[in-house]
Each structure stands twice: as structure tokens, then as C-alpha cells.
Amino acid sequence: MSTTLLPVIQPEAVACCTPLTSETIDAERADDLAKKLKALADPTRLRLVSIVAASEGGEACVCDLIEPVGLSQPTVSHHLKILMEAGFLTRSKRGTWAYYKLVPGALGQLSQLLDVTASR
Amino acid sequence: MSTTLLPVIQPEAVACCTPLTSETIDAERADDLAKKLKALADPTRLRLVSIVAASEGGEACVCDLIEPVGLSQPTVSHHLKILMEAGFLTRSKRGTWAYYKLVPGALGQLSQLLDVTASR
DNA sequence: ACACTCCATCGACGTTTGTCAATATTCGGA
């Protein structure tokens, strides 16, 4: 398999903080990062994020998510709550329905933290 | 700041593939991604990766990692094994010492998968 | 050969996690 060239955008605005490995990450930041990664580190939750992102208007209600992931309604609600608390999704209720939507920069910010680490 | 081009070595294992949310991620890919994220989703393991990356020559032996993370030697070895099995670290033994090093593109690849997701 | 150091594995433990059924809550319609 060949090699390709990939454009790398220099982070003029480096997410928020300092590069991840210029110095050793401190325990507090490690804890924070781990929490977010943990929220994403589940196949069901990854699929939920993916489905929501790919949905009409970028949002989906719980009832639309149950069948695709093949789990019970309480379990789906549970996963959505975890994703919300980690800052990846937002919920807006309209009538009896709860619509979940991606938080715009959330995944990108997480991605940048890893990327900076990866660059060394 | 300008943009540069970074050579990316295509791993013989596919793993690169299609954007994460152009279509709904399938269960198999979600499982794979989740495994890697799970390996990183622990504060101790994040610190280990960070310390190894920031170490002299990009590598560190177990004895140098124990004190910084403040855990027992077996626990540190356990975490390092998990990071190895997930493809983030490699081990090379020299004498009695075991030196761990970052796998060059591993974090970047993971980062890209999230980034693609983030772009929508 | 011996002792010592570095590291991995094993066995055990308390905690966290993912899942479900049952129940509660909230809202819209008849």
C-alpha cells in the first residue's frame, strides 16, 4: 500500500490549552480527558453519535435511535445521558419527544488534543 | 501560520476507510474504534502515553514510569500492555529493561476519525 | 553458582459499567 500526503492544519488556536506532550500531562488534565474519552469508548455510544450526526437536520429523537442500535429504550436513554454529560450532545424537548444534537466543536476539540500528541 | 504536508504511512490493515458519519458507522467499525478509545480512556494510561512521548529519545522503561504515576509496578505493566495491544505503544527489551515507545501514526489516525466526525 | 534487579503474570478484591424490567414523569389528544 502506498503513502499519501495529508494536509495538516497548523493549530493557530490550539484547542484551549497547551500541547498534550510538550510537557507531561498533569493528573487533573488526564482525568478530564479520560472522562471524555470514556464517554466515547463504547460501541453503542459511537453509533449513537454517528446516527445523530448523520440524521436529518443533525438531530434525532430517542424513538429513532432505539431500533438502529437494537437495545432497550432505557439503555439508549442512559447512553444519551452519558454523552450529554460529557459534552458531546445536547437535548431539546419538543412535545413528548427529546431531540439530541451534536455539540458543534466537541469532537473536534478532543481530536486536536490527540493530534498534538500524535505530532511528536 | 501556514500548512504543511505530513507523510502518512498507510497501515497494511485498512483502518483508514470512509468518513465516520457520512453514513452511519457499522457495528464492526464501532467495536474497533471503541476498543482503541477504551485503551486511552484512563487517566493513568493517558499519563503513561504522555510521559513516554515526552521522554528522552521518545522512549521510557517501566522503572522510569512507576514513580511519576504513583502506582505499583504490576499495575503500570498492566496498563502498558493494554496500550500495546491497542496499538499505541511498542516494547523493545534491552537487557533487563523494557523500553516503551509511541507507535508513530497511531494517535493521529484515531484523531482523524474523530475529526471527520467533528466536521459536520 | 549466587544474589540482585527489572519486569510480566497470577490470583484476589472492591468498584465501575452495560444492560434490562419495572416504574415514574411529562405531554398531547379525545
Place this chain on the structure above:
DNA sequence: TCCGAATATTGACAAACGTCGATGGAGTGT
């Protein structure tokens, strides 16, 4: 006002996880 539908919460349980102490194996130096 009562009923049904969409979600959230609770309680329970098995599986996975993070940690440790004890032990084992492999190198090094004496």
C-alpha cells in the same frame, strides 16, 4: 379529565475493570 405515547429514573445483576501483593522468569554482576 382521563388515556396513551415518549422518555427518564430506579433497582438489580453479571461482566469488565483497576488495583494490589505474591510469585515467576530472565539478565547482570560478583
